Amino acid sequence: MGKMNLTDTEREQLLSAARSRTVRAADVQRAKLILMLEDGESRDSIMRTLGCDSRFIARWSGRFLGERLAGMYARHPGRAPKQPPARLEARVLNHTLKHKPANGSTHWSSYKLAAELGDVSVSTVQRIWRKHGIKLQQLERHMVSNDPDFEAKAADVIGLYLNPPAHAAVFCVDEKTAIQALDRKDRMLPLSLGRAESHGFEYKRNGTLSLFAAFNTATGEVLGKTAARHTSEQFVAFLIDVVGQPKRREIHVICDNMSSRKTERVAAFLNAHRNVSLHFTPTYSSLLNQVESWFSRIQRDVIARGILSTWTGSIRESLFHC
Incomplete structure (x- = not known):
């Protein structure tokens, strides 16, 4: 395995991560791997020191060569949250903007709207509001000028x-x-x-x-x-x-x-x-x-x-x- 050809900035950030007591242990291990490869350490020496296998070395050295520092972050397994269909999104937005809560409240909360609609979760309501920049907790005031001129x-x-x-x-x-x-x-x-x-x-x-x-x-x-x-x-x-x-x-x-x-x-x-x-x-x-x-x-x-x-x-x- 050849050197990583680190820039001064990359070496500085990797050294900081490798010495940190607050960075995740997995991130510390990857930082040490890249630094050891840059210093010309052998594969066997790296596996003994870091307690890893050859697949770990191949995966993260390849990731670094392809993406540099951005590639050092793990892509956690799991799927992204399911996006609500357009019809459901339109229904949530319509109810938010054109209706008031039946209990007399002046404005919706995600819990109230989810309960009102019945078949929509609180997290779905929050996701739709966040997507469209709806912030019901905020209130602005204004005064319209009545000056004819x-x-x-x-x-x-x-x-x-x-x-x-x-x-x-x-x-x-x-x-x-x-x-x-x-x-x-x-x-x-x-x-x-x-x-x-x-x-x-x-x-x-x-x-x-x-x-x-x-x-x-x-x-x-x-x-x-x-x-x-x-x-x-x-x-x-x-x-x-x-x-x-x-x-x-x-x-x-x-x-x-x-x-x-x-x-x-x-x-x-x-x-x-x-x-x-x-x-x-x-x-x-x-x-x-x-x-x-x-x-x-x-x-x-x-x-x-x-x-x-x-x-x-x-x-x-x-x-x-x-």
Whole structure:
């Protein structure tokens, strides 16, 4: 038997398997076989060392020469699960999608559907669902925009993202309102090996805060400001900070169409800053505003698991550096 002509990667993986204490014994034996053949060991020496016969050597050396490392895995005997016929599959799918359980449940389980159909096993139902990507344990929620000008507003906003006016600045502006500083009544149990971090259910409210943010779509920079309230006055004060960044440039501000955006104070601001234009996202379509992605990160990284006794300056700063 000649050498196996191992590559460095193959030798490394075979050596790792041969020395492992967790790999299956049969896989260890095959790895040692290939390594011994590569090192020029005789057939008799291999049979004595590994306690195998010549058929074992012929089978696995041939498998390796033909398929390399992929051939080292055993093909276990037995037949594949019987695939359900098309008519049965269609029946299961039809009942899943067009009927509800008779016991008043809101959705099917594989056990309920198998019992309802009577002549179909639980495993068959599971196999059909898995094949077609049906995951009844999952639930998604959505909100449909009722804005009659949805298409025009969406096209306007998306156009600013894809093809902004030359030499203009585009900002996505919004506020995250009433952020609560929550302190837990019970001490937090920290993350440890084999156990997730744990927070107590009971909490104490220590005030709220509103966060204004402007996302520069060209640079990715976020300008932020905190306030005790979110009013038209606060919104205009923040806009003044934003438009002071790119001096004397054309500025486009993407924001939602809350009532605070349409007050006389805002109109006066726009009249005094002719280089600023507001572009409103459609109703219930805040995801078109890219700053929402930054708010999601703030919620995930700072607020959701934060234990806050008060809105101190350091905690306020952490909102802008997460």
